[in-house]
Amino acid sequence: MELQSLIRFARGEAPAELLLANAQVINVLSGEIIPTSVAIVSSRIVGLGDYEAQEVLDLQGAYLAPGFIDAHVHIESSLVPPAEFARAVVPRGTTTVITDPHEIANVLGLEGIRFMLESAKDGPMSMFVMAPSCVPATPMETSGATLRSHELAPLRSDPWVLGLAEVMNFPGVIHGSSEVLEKLMAFEGTVIDGHCPALTGKDLAAYIAAGIGSDHECTTVEEAEEKLRMGMMIFIREATNARNLETLLPLITPANHHRICFCTDDRQPRDLLDEGHIDFMVRRAIAAGIDPIQAIRMATSNTADYFGLRDRGAIAPGRRADLIAFRDLQDLQPHIVIRGGTPVAHEGRMTIRRLARQPHSLRSTMNVAWEQVDFSIEAGTGEGRVIGVIPDQLVTEHLVEELPIREGQAVADPQRDLLKMAVIERHRRSGAMGLGFVRGIGLREGALASSVAHDHHNLVVIGADDPSMFTASRRAADLGGGMVVAKSDRVLAELPLPIGGLMTDEPVTTVREKLEDVLAAARDLGSDLHDPFMAMSFLALEVIPSLKLTDQGLVDVERFEKVPLWVS
């Protein structure tokens, strides 16, 4: 809308398009709840109070708040692209997300980031991007792309790019790695997000002094208090597999809540659909006794202010008409969601139709040198290293065990819960493959394969025998990426993820069903983990202790170096 028109409508010189009448407006600026009406024209709020309008929606005394903002999310974890992700979270009241597309960036580089930006353009949600700072995470893996500072810097000029995403390489920062510092300098003056679990004292001071403004990895109140006092915006995270909200609620006080935002980081389809998104965090916070206006600020204005999004985060003239209505302040369930002036969801369901599925133009990302794939492990001398899975944690144990030997080969032994694991390079057809053993997945037979393996997203496979591993991994590749459960030469269940091997453009409800089929099949084969695919996806992430496997082999994360399978 032109400025001239905006001013005319604000003055009431012509009827607004839509009036939300009889609302209890949550004024996050003044900290009040004010009974009034809100007039909307095009994507904007033009005024509050009595306005003529072409259409009046009587809210019958319902509360009206700004749309929620997720301060940090990897949309890829929902297994669907932004437009479809939006259909899961918009009915929950989320109208803006700040995303770090580092999963797809590790697969497809800038092309992947552009795909995310393009996909979001079609969706009923504003998506801002933080430029991924850690592609690849370390040199001990083969990723599909490498993004250096000179490749990232041009993203600064994109109006949808706000800054540099979570700088996970905190050792790189505090030891002054030139590659990391170049990225920080390339984004100087913008928002730079952090990721520094358990960093404290002078190392934390160094990390913050480098210009890094936020952290979403706090797991204790003490950790969060230190970081907040030292200048960080604290993003409280409630992900699928990292739930920090309950623990961190005591952090929040009236005096410091302006320095706290809510984020979800990684949430699977089931959690998005069953629990919700930022709304879930707001409800839990209010239920725990946090003042509702303060809880809503952490989900709206605080995040907008931190990222410099002056056009949203509050209900005021000129701001975007991103609004949610709900009836109960103590059990906040948005029954109307308006995004950019358009009602988009009602009673938890989208009211605008899904856009026709457009064939995406991304290249295939499954490029495996199958002629070189051989899961056999020649017997060595001494004992062997085994990755020990700890349920519901990303850290692993670094075990050393007697490995079963048969005909000169080290093999899996499901009786002892010793399974074989492989990470097959799948970006460049290099033939690189890491092999090892894992305990804690629990398969009695068969194999699981997946193209989701943080952060390089090579093809990861775990199995009780080599033929099952071959069937599962080969099928995952043939699908263009995905999650597969196989036994011998039979595929038992599968979830195709053809977009970068990470996402599919099927509806999120369908994805959720297929994911549950896959999990059920894994359970039938003996895995009693809540989600063995998620566990597996983090066994390849060589920045989280203790023992991990990449396509380049086993990594001792504490020593931050590759180690051989055999300990002699």
Add this chain to the structure above:
Amino acid sequence: MELQSLIRFARGEAPAELLLANAQVINVLSGEIIPTSVAIVSSRIVGLGDYEAQEVLDLQGAYLAPGFIDAHVHIESSLVPPAEFARAVVPRGTTTVITDPHEIANVLGLEGIRFMLESAKDGPMSMFVMAPSCVPATPMETSGATLRSHELAPLRSDPWVLGLAEVMNFPGVIHGSSEVLEKLMAFEGTVIDGHCPALTGKDLAAYIAAGIGSDHECTTVEEAEEKLRMGMMIFIREATNARNLETLLPLITPANHHRICFCTDDRQPRDLLDEGHIDFMVRRAIAAGIDPIQAIRMATSNTADYFGLRDRGAIAPGRRADLIAFRDLQDLQPHIVIRGGTPVAHEGRMTIRRLARQPHSLRSTMNVAWEQVDFSIEAGTGEGRVIGVIPDQLVTEHLVEELPIREGQAVADPQRDLLKMAVIERHRRSGAMGLGFVRGIGLREGALASSVAHDHHNLVVIGADDPSMFTASRRAADLGGGMVVAKSDRVLAELPLPIGGLMTDEPVTTVREKLEDVLAAARDLGSDLHDPFMAMSFLALEVIPSLKLTDQGLVDVERFEKVPLWVS
């Protein structure tokens, strides 16, 4: 300092340059007061806590807060340029100001703005500029420069320019004046400050919807509450002649104080030196019962956040070492001021020497066509308009009186407190001159002349007889600008203001003394106003009701048009 060094110092790998030990740190982020030490290297805080340092300054338990930030100030009102202004306010704890150089811009345009930026570079204070939006204020005056949107827009790329200064032409905004809207659009996405006294309801909504983010003209709590609720940042102002702090203190609550900043707008040397600057406001707020940390936030972090100054406003690693130490939270008097890591003031006095006075390169701005100056007013028919001064207010009365006639000329009559007033164009030697009468200045004899006349700053003169008026105005011009008191052909007192006719590069203490001499001389001539020069300077400002005089003649501000002297 290079990023690499900053990180190394933050980690304590080398001793810091300065450690402020044994401090009670006001943590405006967490809302706490924390006993600790602050380590500084170069211009930056590198860390809090135990650090080795080359020099340790034991604060002996004194409080330590971020340096104060003035959200909106016209430095020209102090009659000295930024470097000298800094010497008045830095000992008071101000380390950053956001200035609108619209006085000098009305005289010298972009050259004047550049002069201010250059002057600030030499000073012990950070000065950010807002691009003046109203040069000239109206077409009913002759200013020294005109700044249109295409002339202002390039300022956006200056790192010291943050946005567009107070948009005083609020009627222009709400009526959609294309000239005003072009300026708003040229600064879209930056901070745009407002100025909209008493604007309310839908007109206010229109003004805010246009993208204007702040207001410093609130004179009642109700006015401020409405503006704050509608999205404006409220700058509470405590100027020399517009004191809003006491009135607005009840506005401030723990729930809304994040949306409030402190500013001084216009403060004369005497007030700066005797009362102080932002420190004065913080003291008064605390004395009135505002929580000290909240009061300090309004003077530091709130302002930094609003203007997007991520490098200051709090005591945290990586932020600028702009710091003040004080002993009493209930009577906040900074005894140590550190700016960019360097101690610059101690016990209320600057501890760094004044830079050698550099001859400024500004052209002379007093360009008067003296051959055309003739103060005589031919008698007309009927009564005449008279500007009625109301003590301590900027608004005037629009009087109509029988004017004294002598030998066919309308003349002053000090007995009836009817003085003659002239506004002489002094920028372009055009010969334009407005003539009129004024009541309320109180001179029994002689004349006052000044080159300070808001906002066009033509030469304004008020007198009891024409020879005195000529002497005073001619002398003011010969000085290159200034304030002069004269009687007949004698100059009684003078304050030269050779920089644009607005400022002098003499020390602010000297300026204050000379100003008091000038005021004493005016008092001797019969004026019992607190400051007749300040009153006179606003009699030429044709945007404040009711009757004003510019070089183009009398202006009826309510009708917003020029009117003749004689009412027939």
